[in-house]
Amino acid sequence: MISKKEVKKLAFLGRVELTDEELESVPKKLEAILKYVQKLSEVDTEKTEPFFHFSETSNVFREDLSNKEKNGMKEEVKKIKEHKNNYLKVKSIWG
C-alpha cells in the first residue's frame, strides 16, 4: 500500500505541490494503477532484451555557433513575463 507520506515524498521529487484533496485521492489512484500493471509479472521476459530505440539513431552534431540573427536573446527575454535590462526577474527566495 502506498502511503500518503510516500506520495508526499514523490511529489517533492517531481516538484509538484499537491492539494489536501489530491493527497487523499492520489495514493488510491496510484495504488490502483500499480495493482493493474502487476499483470506484466505474468510475462516471461527472462530472455528478452528491453526495447530502447526503433532504429539505429545516432546523435546529430552541428557546429557550435550562436544563432543571433534568428532569435536574439532580447527577443526571447521580451516574451518573459517580467524582465529588466535583458535579465529575467524572479521572486525573491528566503531560505
Next chain:
Amino acid sequence: MGITIKETQKRLRDKETTPEEVVANFLSLIKERNEEMNVFLDVFQDTVQEMKKKDSSLPLYGAVFGIKDNILIKGKRCTAGSKILENYNASFDATVIEKIKEKGGVFIGKTNMDEFAMGSSTENSAFGPTRNPYDLERVPGGSSGGSAVAVSVGMCNIALGSDTGGSIRQPAAFCGVVGFKPTYGAISRSGVISMASSFDQVGVLANIVEDAKLVFDSIRGKDERDSVTVDFNGGSVETKKKDKIVVGVPKEYFIEGISSEVKESIEEALSRIKGEEIELVDISLPHTEYALPVYEIIMASEISSNLARYDGIRYGKEDTESVMKSIEDLYMKNRGKGLGKEAKRRVVLGTYTLSSGYYDAYYIKAQKVRALIIDDFRKAFQRVDAIITPTTPTLPFKIGEKIEDPLTMHLSDIFTVTASISGLPAISIPYVKKNGLPVGVQLIGDRFKEELLFNIAEKFEKIWQT
C-alpha cells in the same frame, strides 16, 4: 458536413470562390458554434492575407488548417491546454508548420486538447471540455478532440493533431472523420510540445483519406532538429500476394467488453470488404492484453521527465501570493498551481516508476514486454499487408462518465495503443453511424509502408461509402 481540401482547391481554381469567401465561411461557422462546443482556443485574423500571398500552384494552396495547441506557430500563443503555458507565445515555427507554409497551406486557429495531450476525452483541458458534435452531452475523444470536431463540423478543411496512445485515431472515430498517425520517425516533432517521446507523433485529421495522404506527403521527412526522423519515399506499395491485399484480423481485438454497436459495425465492415481482391486471414497478436499496462508505465515515466522543464518562471502560472522558503518550494508551488490534476498524478506515478528501487521492476519490465509486443507485429507483417481492428471498444461516452477513473478512461485506447507502442502507422476510417453516433475502423500498416496503407484505406473507404 466537412469540406475537403480537394473541394476547396477545385472551387478556387475554377474561380467559383475566392480566398475571402473560403475563410469567411469557416470563420462564420466558428463564430456561430465555437461557444457551444469549445473547439478553438484561439482564432486567427490573418488567414485571408496569408492565403492571398501564396502561389496558387502549390500543393496545399487553399487548404485551411486547424492546429492542435501543442504545435508551435511563430508569434501565436501555444498553451498545450495548460494553465502553466497560458501566456506563452511561440518564438519559432514547428517544422511541420514551416512545411505547410512552404507548400501553400494557411492556419485558422489553435484547437483545444487535454492538458499536454494527457487524456482520451478533451475533458482535461485547463480551458474547459470540448463537446461531440453528434451529441453535445458526449465527449469528442482526445486528446486531439478540438482538431477532430473542427474537421467534422467544417470549421476548417483539415487539422493537425498529435498521437501518443491513440490521440488522433480515437477522437477521429468519435467524431466521424479520418485520423492518421504515421510510422515513428516519419514526421518531425521539432516545435511540438513533448508528452511521451518514445510514442509521440504528429498526424492528420481529415474528411477523406486522400486529404490525409496529401498532407502527410507535404510534411514528412528527415529533420535535423528531430533525431529520430528518417528520409523515406512513402515506402513500397507491393503487396504480399500478387493482385491481392491480405488483411489480418487479430482475434485479441474481438474481446469481451467491446460494445455491441461497435462489434456489429466491424463485422459488417469486414463482410463488405471480403472478396476476390481482398483476403481476410485470422491472426494472433498474443501480447495484446499487456499493451495498456506497458503504455501506462512507460508513458508516465517519460512524462515525469518531459514536464520537468515547466517551472512557471519564464512564462505561465506563477504563485505570487505565497512566501517562498527555498527554490524547491518555488518550483513546487508554481507547478502545483500551474499543472492540472491529471498531469500532477502522472508526474508522481512516473517519478515512482523511475525511482532507483522500482526502475527494474516497472520501467525495464515494461520495456521488455514492449519488445515482445513489437515482435508480435513483426511476425504478423510477414503474412499480411495490413491489420484491421475497431478503433475504439465503445461509442463516444458521456462527459464526466470516466473522468474520475483513469483506468476506465485508458480502456478507450485499448485498440490504438499497440500501434503507438510498436511505432507503426495506423489510420482510423469512419464507417457508419449507430444510434446517430459514429464508429471508426482502424487499419494498421507495417513500418514505413504508409503509401500502401493509404492505398488500402482509400479502397475500403470507397467500399464503405457506397
